[in-house]
Amino acid sequence: MMSLAQVTRLILFVLLQAGSLSYAERPNIVVILADDLGYSDLGCYGGEISTPNIDALANAGVRMTQVYNSARCCPSRASLMTGLYPTQAGIGDFTTSQPSPDRGPGYQGRLRDDCATIAEVLKPAGYNCYYVGKWHMHHETGPIKRGFDEFYGYTFDHSHDQYDAEYYERLPADRVKEIDASADDFYATDVFNDYAIEFIKQGQKSEKPWLLFLGHSSPHFPVQAPAERADKYDEVYRRGWDILREERFERMQKLGLVDGDHWKLSPRSIVPVDKSAIANGFSGEPNPAWDSLEEDRQLDLARRMAIFAAMVEGVDNGVGQLVSHLKSTGDLDNTLILFLSDNGACYEWGPFGFDGQSRRGETTLRTGDKIREIGQRGTHQSYGSVWANLGNTPFRLYKHFTHEGGISTPFIAHWPKGIGKPNKWVRDPAHLMDILPTLIDAAEATYPQELKGNRITPLEGKSLLPAFMGESLPDRTIGFDHQAAHAIRQGDWKAVYAKRMPHELKWELYNLAEDRCEMNDLAEKDPERVKKMTADWDAWARRVGVIWKPQDNVRSLKTDSPQIANRMLRLEQTVESQSPNGVALAHGGNQHGYALHFINGKPAFDIRINGKVKRLLAEDPVSGTITLTATLSTDTMTLSVDGGDSISQPSHGLIPVQPIDDLSIGLDERTSAGDYKSPNPFNGVVLRHALHATNPEQQR
Structure with missing residues (x-):
């Protein structure tokens, strides 16, 4: 016998296939994306920040416990917007004005032509599409160019001063700003909330279904909020992160998010290895205990987190305004509202954060009356790695990392007419790339095979509607x-x-x-x-496309990776190129490895141990058919060209461990074994290669 949820879904499916759902019956859609919000920052996920409006959506909808993102703002946005992995959408790591063709089409730094955005899929289904806030998928592939009807926000960069009224723009370019926010009163989060209501009103007047994408920049750094909004949080955060992490975990248990003893509150996370100034002197060390800090530092840090909390509350206030408007106009029940974050909380840079536009490790300590300047007009501060560790309770690590603290996102779905008011946790694994298929499923839309003359990459994501309605999602990788x-x-x-x-x-x-x-x-x-x-x-x-071989200009040879840990090495390779550049051979990555490569025609031999590279570089450029021979012993590294005299220098010793990254021929497929930016493909042909790894004991 079919369950009620299955019957409801079957009826919806039949109506969609028959094309019998009218504009009025199809849901309006609101997607609200917070920026750098931690897994447990919301009240309905265990946080102490006041988020009653978001909590109300959660309590009348579903909350998911294992929704994943892509570890950073723009890759996550690209994935969410297209239903694909970030590289398939063109933004494998970050937006850029100078994409490297060597890294392939997955790293264009902007949306690719062979993907389709939410707006490009929903507009042909009759939806008006609106975008408010942070775009961050490159201005040359901006919201209007990629299908949205109206836009207010910013298309350049990952963040900006919340008080800078002139920076934020209204698109298309001929539009006049509807919201009159004076420079003295301007605060971006509030204005984004106002434009969300403005665009909803425009959609309601159209008598068509509509989509609103509200991409907040809060609470991404610079942490900024009107001082009076943060005041109520000062005493909360002066209690410190250690107590608050324990309290969050207890609330998560009471809420039913933590369901059993397979959840354990992790210790304070490691500060990532970086320059001492950037890591605030804690590079590679655990974050400090709150009680180990002097009172002045505690007061400074507590205020930073209070500002962060005020930013989150500003997002929540906007949700309250939006829901109130939908209620008053009778549209709430048939509006699918999704709320989520783009990645885990942000550690940049160390436990004390930064203070200044350059973000190079400045950690100005504000004391006395200057504490209240934190987060005000013209400031540029972060809150630091330990507050981020609080935000990701109970997980390890942060944004940038693929441990749970970096890629786990809170996720709420609310749609009374479509999924009822179940007030339940959904524990199936999912990903941001599942949002577009979910909207297609809900909106009687069709994913295109072709768009503007380009063949479109098939969807990677899967609809989450079955999970919202009580069904299990199938296992997948x-x-x-x-x-x-x-x-x-x-x-x-x-x-x-x-x-x-x-x-x-x-x-x-x-x-x-x-x-x-x-x-x-x-x-x-x-x-x-x-x-x-x-x-x-x-x-x-x-x-x-994370690993990409440019087949047009490199012919590479398959080979097994030799065991090289604590071995002496002898490498022989013959290549052909009239002006050689790039990696001819590489084994290992950004911690341990070796590489033979060319720099403007000059042969080079790199050895990397514990992240540091030693290089031998030939004096003269070469061309044609070239044979390189390189060796590494316990005390020396050598390089010779075409059997000529070797150049040599002292080595750092043998490579101490077997690298994770496999041997690559013709490019460096993974992280850089040498001092260059991978994949750095060779611009010629590898004709032959031989590798010999010998135990030093055998040489005695």
Whole structure:
């Protein structure tokens, strides 16, 4: 016998297929995206910040516990907007005005022509489409160019001063700003909320269904909010992050989010390895205990977090205004509202944050009356890595990383007419790329095969409507990559690779059904599973363009990776190029490895140990058919060209561990083994290569 949810879904499906749903019957859609909001910052996810309006949506809808993002603002936005992985949408790591063709089409730094946005899919289905706030998918592929009818916000950069009224623009360019916010009173979060209501009103007048995408820049740094809004939080945060993390975890248990003993509150996270000034002197060390800090530092940091909380409350106030308007106009019940965050809370840079536009580690300590200047006009501050660790309670790490603290997002769905008012937790794994398929499912839309003369990449995401209505989602593989942080999720299992940590970097393995907070690494106990999952990650990465081989100008040779840990090396390679550039051979990555490559025609041999590179560089450029021979011993590294005299220098010793990244021929497929930016493909042909790794004991 079918459940009520299944019957409802079947009826909806039949109506959609028959094309019998009228404009009035199809839902209006609101997608609200917060920026750098942590997993537990909302009240309905355990936080102490006042978010009654968002909480009310959660209590009358569904909350998901395992929705993933892509670890950073713009890749996540690209994935959400297109239903694809970030590389398939063209923004594999960040937007850029100078994309590198060597990295392939996944790293254009802007939306690709072979993807379709939410607006480009819903407009042909009769929807008016509006966008408010932060775009961050490159201004040359801006919201109007990619299908939205109206826009207010900003299309350049990842963040901006909340008080700078002139910076924010109304598009199309011939539009006159409807909201009259004077420069003295302007605060971007409030104006975004006002424009959300303005565009909803425009949609309601059209008598068509409408989509509003509200992409807040809050609470991304610079943390800024009117001082009086933050005052009520001062005493809350002067209690410190250690107490507040424990209290959040307790509330998460009471709310039913934490369901059983497979959740454990993780210790304070490590501060990522970086320059001492940027890491506030804590590079590679655990974040400090609150009680270890002097009172002046505590007061400064408490105010930063109070400003952050006021920003979140500003987002919540806008949700309240939006819901109130929909109620008063009779549209709330048939409006699908989704609320989520784009990545985990942001650690930049160390426990004390930064203070200044350059973000190079300035940690101005404000005392006395100057504390109240934090977050005001013209300031540019972050709140630091330990408050971010609070935001991601109970998980490890932060934005930029693919551990749970970096890629887990709060996710709320509210649609009384479509899914009822279930007030329940949904525990199926999902991803931001599932949002577009969900909207297609709800809105009687059709995903295009072609758009503006371009073949469109098939959807990667899956509709979440079945999960909203009580059905289980099928198991699938979900891959992750962000600037040398990798992960793959298969069922309950997750393999994850970190970056910028003080310990040896390697693939870790977790059973999330037993260990959601990634406290018990099972990699050594189950090496075969690690081997299979990392091979699956590699296959996924090649399929979606994380790893890209420019086949038109490089012919590479397949080979196995030799065991090189604590071995002497001899490399021989013959290549052909009239003006050689790029990587001819690379093995390893940004911690340990070696590479033979060319710089403006000059042969180079790089050895990387513990992240540091030593290089031999030939004096003269070469061309034609070239044979390189390079060696590494316990005390010397050498390089010779075409059998000539070797150049040499002292080495740092042998490479101490087997690299994670495999051997690449003709380019560096993963993180950079040498001092260059991967993949840095070779512009010629590799004719032959030979590698010999010898135990030093055998030479005695």
